[in-house]
Amino acid sequence: MHNSVVIDHLCRVEGHGGITVNIKDGRVEQVNVDIFEGSRFFEPLIIGRHYDEIPPILSRICAICSAVHTITSLMAIEDAFGVKITPQTTLLRDLLIQGGNIESHALHLFCLAVPDYLGYTGAISLAADQPELVKMGLDLKKLGNTIQEAIGGRAVHPVNAVIGGFGRLPDKEMLFxxxxxxKKGLQQASATIDLMATLKIPNFPESPTVYAALESIDVKFNFFGDRIILSTGDSIDISKYKEVCNEKVVLHSHAKHSQFKNKPFMVGSLARIMLNGHRLTGEAKKAMKKLGLNSSSQNVLYNNLAQAVELVYAIERSLEIIEQLLKHGIKDERPTEVKVKAGKGTAACEAPRGMLFHSYAFDNKGNLTNADVITPTAQNLANMEKDLRVSVERLINESKESLSDKLEMVARAYDPCISCSVHLVELNSK
Amino acid sequence: MVKPKIGIFGLTGCAGEQIMILNCEDQLIDILGAIDIRYFPTAMTKNDEECELDIAFVEGAVVQPKDEELLKKIRQRSKLLIAIGTCAVWGGLPAMRNDVPREEFLEKVYGTKGKSFKSIPAQPLKNFVKVDLSISGCPIEKEQFLKAVASLLHGDLPLLPSYAVCTECKMNEYVCMLVGENKLCLGPITIAGCGARCPGYNIPCHGCRGPVDEANVASEVKILKEKGFTLRDIENRLRSFAAQAEILQEQFKKE
Structure with a gap:
C-alpha cells in the first residue's frame, strides 16, 4: 500500500504541473493538481493600456490557443464599444478558429494522447515504429496551421485579425x-476516427460529471454562443459567466479553481459533444455515432474520442465556410471604425479545451481599467482533481508506476494548457 | 556519426517556441532521425534529467526561483545553450513592468494568499547564465530555427540577420507603415528575421523580436512624437516585448 504518489512533472502536456496524492490507512486523503508554472501577471500588466494593444498582448497567454484568445479579445473590445462586424468577418474568424482546432486536436491526439493507448512514450518513439501514423497526424496538424497562416497571418500569435475585421483579406486562389x-484532410480525419474506434478505452476514471459549454449560436454545432448551458439544465447569459466559473485561490496552484454551485464541472470537447452533439451533421455526426458518443458518457478519457469527432467537424465546417466565401466573393472590406467610449464588454468562445471568457472595462479614452480572463484549463482543474481521486480509489492496489502512468493519462485527457491556466486574472479595481 | 544529444526546455512562457518546433511538420521526422532527443517533456515522457547534452534549447523567461534553479542546472549539463524566443532573449512581455514590486502583483491577483507564492522580476536567460546563441521572435520563425539546426548539425553557429525589420520591409516593397500610413511602427529599430510579417498584413511592427543592435531609438521616438503620438503610447509599445533591453532602458531614463 502506498502512502503517497507524487508526479513531479506532468509530461506531454503544455506547461509545468504535477500531481500529489496523499493516502492514509488505505484511504485517499488528498489529491492535488500542483500548478507551478510561473506567474506572468498579464492582467495587472495591461491595465492602462490602449484598447488596440490588448489582443496582441493577451494572445501571448498561450501559443496553442493564441487564435481563439485573439478572437475572444477582439469580440470583448467590440462588445464594449458597440463595434459591428460584417458577415464576412464572422466567417473568416470562424475559419481561423477552426484552423486552431484542427492544429490543437491533431497535436493532442497524435503527439500527446494516443501514444498512451498504443504503449509509447510519445510521438517520437511512435514515429520510429509507425511513421505513417505519425505522418498522418503531422499532416492534419499542418493543415490547421496552413489555415491559421492563411487567415491569421501566423500559425502562433496571429497578426492579421484586428478590431473590426482583418488587416489583409485572403484571395480566391488561397481559398481554392x-x-x-x-478535402485531403477530411479523408485523414476519417482514418483517425477508424483508428480511435479500435482503441480500448479503460473506464477507471468514470464518475458523475457536470458538463458546461456555450450553447451553439446556430441551429448547427458551433464554437460561438451567447449562453452557457450545463448538463444540470441551467442556462446562463455569458455576461454572468462569473456565476459559473466562481474562481477561488488554492495554495497548491498558481491557477485558480472554478466551481458551479460548489461542484466541479468539465469543459472541452466531450462537454461540447454531450451538450451540442445532437446539432452535428455530415461525417462528424456519423463519427460521433461510430465512437459511441451519441449516448451520455461520464468518462473523461472519452474526451480524446470527442476531439477526433471535432477534428472531422472542424474540417467540414472549414470547407463549408470556404464554399460560402467563394459563392459570395471576397469583398474588399476595411476594418470597421471604432468610436471609443467608456464601457464594459464581455465575450466567450469555445477554445479547443473549452469555454474561454474575456471581459474588459475601458475609460472614455479607450484605456483599459479592468480585465478578467478565464481559461478552460482553469475551469477544469477542480474536476480533474475529482477524476484523479476516483481513479486512485479504484487503482489503489496497483504498483506505483502503473498508478502514476494512469493518473497522468487522466490529466492528459483534459489536454490541459497550464500556461493558460496561470494567466492570473481578476483585477477588480475598487 | 554520433547523434548530438538535445534537450528542449521551457521556463515560464506560452510554449510558443516548443509549438513552433513541433510546427516544422514537414521536417520533423527527418530532424528526429538526425538527433537524439533526451529531454522534451512537452512532447514525451521518460525524460533524462541528468545526462550531458550537446545542445539545450531554452524558451521562456525567469520569473521565479524555480526557473533560475532549472536554468543553472541546464547550463551545467549542456555544451551549448541556445535562448529561443523573445522571453528567453529579452525577458518578453512578463518583463514589461519590472519597476512594479512583485508583491504588489501577487496581492492584486491572489489576494492575501499570494504571500506564499514566490515571484521575481521577469528576466532573460543572459542575466543568469552564459548564452551561446539567441534566436528571438514571439514566436520564433520556423525558417530561422531550421537554418540554425542545420548549421548546428554541421558544427557551426548560424549567421542571423543584424539589420532591422525596416530593411526587410523595403525589400518586400510593402507600404511604409510609419511614414506612409502614420502608424506606430517599430520596424526601424526591431531586429529582422520575420520578413516584415506584420507590415505585409497592413499592421505596424510591434517590436516582438526585440531591438536591433545599435538601434537609433531616439530618432524613432522623435519621428513618432512629430506624428502626434504621445510619449505614453510610444513608451508602452517600446515596453511591450523587450523593456529590459539596455538600449530601451537608456531611452526610458531620458524621458
Missing part, C-alpha cells in the same frame, strides 16, 4: 488551395 488541402 485551402479547399483542396481540406
Amino acid at each position: 488551395d485551402l479547399k483542396e488541402q481540406l
